[in-house]
Amino acid sequence: MTGSWGWDLLIGVAVALLVAWLVLIAALAVIRPRGTLLREALRLLPDVLRLIRRLAADRDLPRGVRVRLALLLAYLALPIDLIPDFIPVLGYADDAIIVTFVLRSVVRRAGLPAVRRHWPGTDDGFAALCRLTGLPLQGL
Known part of the structure; x- marks a missing residue:
């Protein structure tokens, strides 16, 4: 039995x-992301990865935020994905969606100023990140 x-x-x-x-x-x-939105997301990828690493290492952020970011980094580093990367568009879109959800969660908990403080790219890149993730730009 x-x-x-x-x-x-x-x-x-x-x-x-x-x-x-x-x-x-x-x-x-x-x-699925269309046209320039996908190109913009791919262009931001190196800056987003550095942002996630910097946020995960910031001891001033709540522990729950750092745990979420560490789990996200582990997921992105693993060769196993929900949708295999060899599937056109969808293979990378699942990663983008998961990153978006985690960043939104981090901003709600840590605050947009913390994300802005750790952003390694340009102001235009940060504005693009906010557009892609639906984050507000007000107050910055």
């Missing part, structure tokens, strides 16, 4: 992951 329970659990988890993966693919197919 115990072996059957283990297999049921494993199959259930596999099916749940497959369904979540299919839902994510469908969502990305509908809202």
